[in-house]
Amino acid sequence: MAEHEPKGSLLQFAPMQSSVDEGFWHRLSSLKLNKLGIDDSPIPITGFYAPCSHSQVSNHLTLLAESLPSESSEASLAPEPSRGNRNRCSVPGILYNTNTVESFHALDKHNLLKEEARKIWDDIQTGKAVEDSAVLSRFLLISFADLKKWNFHYWFAFPALMLDPPANVVNLKPASQWLSLEEAESLSTACNEWRSSRSTADVPFFLVSIDSNSRATVRHLKDWEACQSDAQKILFGFYDPCHLPNNPGWPLRNFLALISARWNLKTVQFFCYRENRGFADMGLSIIGEALITVPQGWRDNIPNAVGWELNKGRKISRCIRLAQSMDPTRLAVSAA
Amino acid sequence: MVLSQKLHEAFKGTVERITGPRTVSAFKEKGVLSVSEFVIAGDNLVAKCPTWSWESGEPSKRKPYLPPEKQFLITRNVPCLRRAASVEEEYEASGGEVLIDNEDNDGWLATHGKPKETRSDEDEDLPSMESLEISKKNSIQPINSYMGGEEEDDIPDMAEFEEVDNIIETDPSTYLVAHEPDDDNILRTRTYDVSITYDKYYQTPRIWLTGYDESRMLLQPELVLEDVSQDHARKTVTIEDHPHLPGKHASVHPCRHGAVMKKIIDVLMSRGVEPEVDKYLFLFLKFMASVIPTIEYDYTMDFDLGSSSH
Numbered sequence: 001m002a003e004h005e006p007k008g009s010l011l012q013f014a015p016m017q018s019s020v021d022e023g024f025w026h027r028l029s030s031l032k033l034n035k036l037g038i039d040d041s042p043i044p045i046t047g048f049y050a051p052c053s054h055s056q057v058s059n060h061l062t063l064l065a066e067s068l069p070s071e072s073s074e075a076s077l078a079p080e081p082s083r084g085n086r087n088r089c090s091v092p093g094i095l096y097n098t099n100t101v102e103s104f105h106a107l108d109k110h111n112l113l114k115e116e117a118r119k120i121w122d123d124i125q126t127g128k129a130v131e132d133s134a135v136l137s138r139f140l141l142i143s144f145a146d147l148k149k150w151n152f153h154y155w156f157a158f159p160a161l162m163l164d165p166p167a168n169v170v171n172l173k174p175a176s177q178w179l180s181l182e183e184a185e186s187l188s189t190a191c192n193e194w195r196s197s198r199s200t201a202d203v204p205f206f207l208v209s210i211d212s213n214s215r216a217t218v219r220h221l222k223d224w225e226a227c228q229s230d231a232q233k234i235l236f237g238f239y240d241p242c243h244l245p246n247n248p249g250w251p252l253r254n255f256l257a258l259i260s261a262r263w264n265l266k267t268v269q270f271f272c273y274r275e276n277r278g279f280a281d282m283g284l285s286i287i288g289e290a291l292i293t294v295p296q297g298w299r300d301n302i303p304n305a306v307g308w309e310l311n312k313g314r315k316i317s318r319c320i321r322l323a324q325s326m327d328p329t330r331l332a333v334s335a336a
Numbered sequence: 337m338v339l340s341q342k343l344h345e346a347f348k349g350t351v352e353r354i355t356g357p358r359t360v361s362a363f364k365e366k367g368v369l370s371v372s373e374f375v376i377a378g379d380n381l382v383a384k385c386p387t388w389s390w391e392s393g394e395p396s397k398r399k400p401y402l403p404p405e406k407q408f409l410i411t412r413n414v415p416c417l418r419r420a421a422s423v424e425e426e427y428e429a430s431g432g433e434v435l436i437d438n439e440d441n442d443g444w445l446a447t448h449g450k451p452k453e454t455r456s457d458e459d460e461d462l463p464s465m466e467s468l469e470i471s472k473k474n475s476i477q478p479i480n481s482y483m484g485g486e487e488e489d490d491i492p493d494m495a496e497f498e499e500v501d502n503i504i505e506t507d508p509s510t511y512l513v514a515h516e517p518d519d520d521n522i523l524r525t526r527t528y529d530v531s532i533t534y535d536k537y538y539q540t541p542r543i544w545l546t547g548y549d550e551s552r553m554l555l556q557p558e559l560v561l562e563d564v565s566q567d568h569a570r571k572t573v574t575i576e577d578h579p580h581l582p583g584k585h586a587s588v589h590p591c592r593h594g595a596v597m598k599k600i601i602d603v604l605m606s607r608g609v610e611p612e613v614d615k616y617l618f619l620f621l622k623f624m625a626s627v628i629p630t631i632e633y634d635y636t637m638d639f640d641l642g643s644s645s646h
Binding site for chain 2: 010011012013014015017018019021022023026053054056057059060062065070085086087088162163166167195196244247253277278279306310311312313318320322324325
């Protein structure tokens, strides 16, 4: 039987892209000057993302001033949680801000990435990722803030656990073609409800169960067992920041690792949820079947991980110069 | 910023501090909004166009007259697929509608058939924002963004680190999105964070733009002016401190907003439509679309502008 099944093509994912708001660097600078000093221990930060909302541009993992802990001394070094904002799904991250450019380059990037990947893997093993799926998109940022010149060197990593061998894909097409008209309409309605409810708006991974009457329901990952009995079809859905018509975005990688490690599925019907102007768009959203062929022992060890962000195709860090808006001398001159 | 502008900002700041916010509605009479009407209109925008959301901004910059969690509105990552200047050239070439400045200084009204100015060849290649006072003053190099890519001499060349770095990532499952734009259209795709604040002095909403290049690196505010209708850029778009966020941002100056909104409301009323205050921001954003024609933010819900009067 297996010989006649379609093998499909290699499933390739569009990497997550970073975007840092100027406010993040302003708060990091003042945190560094007023609170942290030369303490360079890692800081928990929060990134934000949302599903793609335009057919021509992808969304990004965005850092804002609120990504950093507040400066007030009584508050602990943890960012304030913000829940329920549909345009800001929180993702936990960690920041290694070094004191010198040399120590920035000397950071062991291979091991730092491995360390974050291990956290994701642990959360998959313990089931935490099923309860709070945002931890699947955990990220890492290394930086050097040159507060003499107001230059900020930085490099993001979005750790992705690798399936070995990699997954193949078949039947990838827009959700509107993959589903029947009734199913697509029902799913659209269900997704809009999920996205407008404060308790679920920022839950980026979910299940879609479609019953024999073409009725679609969006459910939490922890309802997987319950879905088995009453669903005709189960789709594994996630907020896809990517806009490409033929590739899912990066968050699907760790989702597939979770599905494979936890539920041991060989065929996964995934649903890349995308919006147009803030509402579910079944023409932009895509559905496909991932064929997973990892051997039995794959889940006994921590899988390898990849995910350092490229800068214009190259493996180099980025740098932003903010002297114009931050340097007190320049500000004084321009205000004179 | 020129001196008169600075003096005016200082004056405006003082007036804002000593006068209370507007509490009585003058929406139909003057085209302005009270603070509570701004919140009502903002709530409606967020409900109908969910890419917009309320934010609280910098805690130190919070305005006491607005709810802490509803200080301003923002929509992020809005595409801008081409420059406004090129759109205007196309319009002019085809003799289509253009924006003119009339003697009343309204500047917002569209009309037909602006005679194409005769320009010398060398002028055509120069960015028209050159005539802006703001850009005259600053001696900014024409680079595309704050993004250095490590070009300055005093910074070690990152390329030398490229080989020694301990990243060995070969992964067939990574689909590499082309970051090097080879197509002119890709090169021109910028994204914007568009925010709306409440201007207490003018009692109107005010729009702010933060631009990013195609690799999502911050654009210098001066380059944002390429995405502003050039006729407006010369007089109404300025670069100032954002009231709730750090840094300098481009903003459409609100000094004429009340008058123009009043005109729009009058036109609606003359057509027998009774404007409702919760639709104010949709009207306002439609009006803003004439200033920033290529930034594709969301205001396009299907809505009736008000209830029809009988």
